[in-house]
Amino acid sequence: MKHAPFIAVEGPIGAGKTTLATMLAEEFQLPVIKEIVEENPYLDKFYQNMDDWSFQLEMFFLCNRYKQLEDTVNEYINKDKPVISDYHIYKNLIFGERTLKGTKRDKYREIYHVLTDDLPKPDIILYIRADLDTLMARIAKRGRPFEEEIxxxxxxxxxEDYDDAMASLAVREPSTVIVTIDGNQIDFVENKEDFAAISAQLKELMK
Known part of the structure; x- marks a missing residue:
């Protein structure tokens, strides 16, 4: 790779994105950008009534992630410094398309593209894919109160939306390398060999 890589870790709720991004940041001595989640004031209300609170929730996430990505560009990407993030900004469309309807969804799409179309895209995406039982077990284990309503x-x-999104990104962003990690079989937290295998693959991609 001729420039310092911009790496993103992605996957559904409970996949282990932040955990893996943090572990890789420590392994490769990289700065890590973590998305704001629990600070969103609309989360509790959203999971209790998605229709009423989806637009406020998604706009909060979009604006905060846009600011984080803008800062990432200025602090790292424009200075050709490597960086890893525990999300891809495209996730806003994944969630927005699912939770928003009608004119609100149309407005959200427009705002999303205005904010993000000219921003850099990750060079590498590590996509943690896991089935429903695995994700629900992990969500229950971490015990976030607002996630009890999921x-x-x-x-x-x-x-299913994430699978479709990764397929779409492979077409929309052909220069981005997408690596799928089997979250059902690979335990990068408890199994050192699993984490070492992921690290080795990433190291090769960063060359």
Whole structure:
């Protein structure tokens, strides 16, 4: 790779994005950009009533992630410094397309493209893919109160949305390398060999 890589870790809720991004940042001595989640004031209300609070929730996430990505560009990418993030800004469309409807969805799409179309895209995406049982177990284990309202049906649809999104990104961003990690079989937290294998693959891609 001729320039310092911009790496993103992605996957549905509970996949382990932040954990893996943090571990890789420590392994490669990289700065890590972590998305704001629990600070979103609309999360509790959203999971209790998605229709009423989806637009406020998604706009909060979009604006905060845009600011983080703008800062990342100025602090790292424009200075050709490597950086890893625990999300791809495209996730805003994944969630927005699922939770928003009608004119609100149209407005959100327009705002998303105005904010993000001219921003750099990741060179490498590590996509943690896992099935419903695995994700629901991890969500329950970490015990975030606002996630107690997440339904299995919503999660199953999100899994499918993520698969579709990664396929779309492969076409939309052909220069981005997408690596799929089997979150059902690979335990990068408890199994050192699993994490070492991911690290070795990333090291090769960063050359």
């Amino acid at each position: 339904s299995p049906a919503y999660m199953q649809q999100l899994i």
